[in-house]
Amino acid sequence: MPVLIGSGVAAGYGKFSAWRAVLALVVALAMQVGVNYANDYSDGVRGSDEKRVGPVRLVAAGLAPPRQVLGAAFGCFVVAGAAGLALAAVTSWWLVAVGAACIAAAWFYTGGPRPYGYHGLGEVFVFAFFGVVAVAGTAYVQMLRLSWMGLAAAVPAGLLACALLIVNNLRDIPSDTQAGKRTLAVRLGDARTRTGYVLALLVPFGFVAAIAFFRPLVLITAAILPLARGPIRSVRTGAAGPALIRALGQTGRVQLAFGIAFAIGLAVHF
DSSP: OHHHHHHHHHHHTTOOOHHHHHHHHHHHHHHHHHHHHHHHHHHHHHTTTTTOOSSOOTTTTTSSOHHHHHHHHHHHHHHHHHHHHHHHHHSOTTHHHHHHHHHHHHHHTTOSSSOGGGGTOHHHHHHIIIIIIHHHHHHHHHHSSOOHHHHHHHHHHHHHHHHHHHHHHHHTHHHHHHHTOOOHHHHHOHHHHHHHHHHHHHHHHHHHHHHTTTOGGGGGGGGGHHHHHHHHHHHHTTOOTTHHHHHHHHHHHHHHHHHHHHHHHHHOOO
């Protein structure tokens, strides 16, 4: 989704580059898969996933040896790094530092001696890297400059990415508490986490209304609002445990549909 939105920003300025968009997509997908493998490995070897309610994890379930999962994670990071280097070579070499920061953030979310995801900072980094860096960065490599629209468009993207993490961590509050994993959901507690989820899912639509003063067509994202009704109802009515897995999938569909509509609205400038 962030690559779609960043590409929409670039297209709105008449600077869209298909091959640079494809490379940015490779970076984003490889990082997303890599961080999932890294989390699987780190949580698995720590024993944090032993009572996990969500989708099966490879290491915790014994479906793959930890070294293979670790190798898959770093393999994805290598792919992301290679695509990122290609983009840096044709834009600016300071992007190498940004890429290194992205890989470090992916690893230290649950890896290392003091993983920040265990201390309530997961949403902060998700907003920064899956919102600001991903959207503004995608726009930058196509436009060769930063723009205020790229930064503004990153806010809804970052909040929706946070909504995914929030509902995931809401489901895992009991198991994370037992494992000593102090996610933001554990720190806030059940009720306030549910409120935070609803805000993270709905505020992006309000933010888009402000952007509409400059890109009126972004208001087509309002058509996506009905998709948010289901997961919001589940969260507000106290769904827990496995019931929140469905809400997680619904949130992902909202995020994808919003990203497509938002990108179209940003690209068409009149």
